[in-house]
Amino acid sequence: MKYIGIVKEPHFEKRICFLPKEVRLAIKELGLEVLIENGLGETVGVSDTDYKTAGATLNSRAFILENADYILSINDIQDVITEGKPKTVIGIFNMLFYPERMDKYLRKNTSVFSLDLLPRTTLAQSMDVLSSMASLSGYKAVLKATSYYNGSFPMFTTAAGTLNPAKVLVLGAGVAGLQAIATAKRLGAIVEVFDVRKSSAEEVRSLGAKFIEVEGYEEGENAGGYAIAQSQEYLDKQKKLIHERISNANIVITTANIPGKKAPILIDTEALDTMLPGSVVIDLAAEQGGNCEKTQNQKTITYNHITIVGDSHLSREMSQAASQLLSSNYYSFLKYVLQSTKEEDIIINGCQVIATGKITHPQLTTKLELA
Numbered sequence: 305m306k307y308i309g310i311v312k313e314p315h316f317e318k319r320i321c322f323l324p325k326e327v328r329l330a331i332k333e334l335g336l337e338v339l340i341e342n343g344l345g346e347t348v349g350v351s352d353t354d355y356k357t358a359g360a361t362l363n364s365r366a367f368i369l370e371n372a373d374y375i376l377s378i379n380d381i382q383d384v385i386t387e388g389k390p391k392t393v394i395g396i397f398n399m400l401f402y403p404e405r406m407d408k409y410l411r412k413n414t415s416v417f418s419l420d421l422l423p424r425t426t427l428a429q430s431m432d433v434l435s436s437m438a439s440l441s442g443y444k445a446v447l448k449a450t451s452y453y454n455g456s457f458p459m460f461t462t463a464a465g466t467l468n469p470a471k472v473l474v475l476g477a478g479v480a481g482l483q484a485i486a487t488a489k490r491l492g493a494i495v496e497v498f499d500v501r502k503s504s505a506e507e508v509r510s511l512g513a514k515f516i517e518v519e520g521y522e523e524g525e526n527a528g529g530y531a532i533a534q535s536q537e538y539l540d541k542q543k544k545l546i547h548e549r550i551s552n553a554n555i556v557i558t559t560a561n562i563p564g565k566k567a568p569i570l571i572d573t574e575a576l577d578t579m580l581p582g583s584v585v586i587d588l589a590a591e592q593g594g595n596c597e598k599t600q601n602q603k604t605i606t607y608n609h610i611t612i613v614g615d616s617h618l619s620r621e622m623s624q625a626a627s628q629l630l631s632s633n634y635y636s637f638l639k640y641v642l643q644s645t646k647e648e649d650i651i652i653n654g655c656q657v658i659a660t661g662k663i664t665h666p667q668l669t670t671k672l673e674l675a
Contacts, residue, residue, distance in 0.1 A: 309372025318623035324358035400564030416658040436629035442483030444618040458492025476559035477504035551578040558595035581609035590614030
């Protein structure tokens with residue numbers, strides 16, 4: 305009998321990665337036993353009784369970490385992983401940017417899957433935690449902006465006069481950016497969008513926004529749909545165009561990230577100085593340094609009468625919805641791993657960073673060698 309264990313997240317994390325619905329499925333469809341740390345679901349209003357009714361067994365954290373075959377977590381597990389029985393740890397660890405998080409798993413009988421490294425393929429869509437969370441973060445970014453922006457999002461026409469709609473600039477038209485565009489449009493804002501990838505233009509226009517393009521972008525053959533680092537000439541043209549657009553924007557939402565690298569600076573101090581007083585910047589790339597030069601991760605600051613919110617995990621503010629999506633993603637991945645019979649599996653190999661205590665992901669190996 306195989307055991308999966310889910311332990312409580314750090315205090316800052318309001319989401320959980322496995323709900324009672326998926327507990328039932330894991331027991332019924334996969335034949336697993338499920339171990340749950342006491343109080344796991346408190347942050348989303350799920351009681352221990354709910355988990356027990358679904359078939360889970362409640363245990364201490366130490367017992368779960370010692371005895372589970374599969375340990376599920378969102379954040380890096382701070383506890384020391386003991387040697388002994390083989391373990392597989394599944395989470396969203398962003399080890400390309402934080403390679404030091406591998407240390408506790410190396411030279412142990414432990415394998416690690418980091419779901420932020422899942423290949424962006426059709427087959428992996430049901431497991432794609434980044435897309436699930438990015439969609440919620442993009443939506444929440446606009447709502448967050450409304451709470452700081454002291455103007456009106458839609459146009460208001462009254463006997464006292466007309467209020468113009470807010471002008472929203474979205475930098476990056478990935479999943480988060482597209483959801484931000486759709487939400488801002490629903491609220492009545494005028495939306496402009498910049499993205500280095502020309503392939504984004506059609507989606508942006510279909511949502512009713514204006515696509516801003518800089519010529520000269522170079523595609524990466526093996527980038528998996530992500531943006532890649534660009535030439536200095538391109539970056540100079542990009543900077544000039546963003547400066548032109550940002551001076552008229554009331555709200556700027558930035559989402560541009562390159563896996564494993566510091567986020568590109570798209571809004572420097574010079575650009576901020578041209579923004580209108582009372583404007584708002586929501587920086588969803590804050591964890592990896594931010595797209596705005598003044599961004600501070602996990603902080604909201606004021607610079608020159610502009611509010612700058614640095615938060616890559618706004619989905620935490622929608623913990624119930626986020627947990628529903630994550631739980632489905634985790635279950636789909638766990639099911640896939642348990643049922644896969646392929647020797648060379650693109651999904652499994654793509655997000656496995658450690659196998660029985662040894663680094664297996666080529667990008668991590670390269671990163672450590674360069675370091």
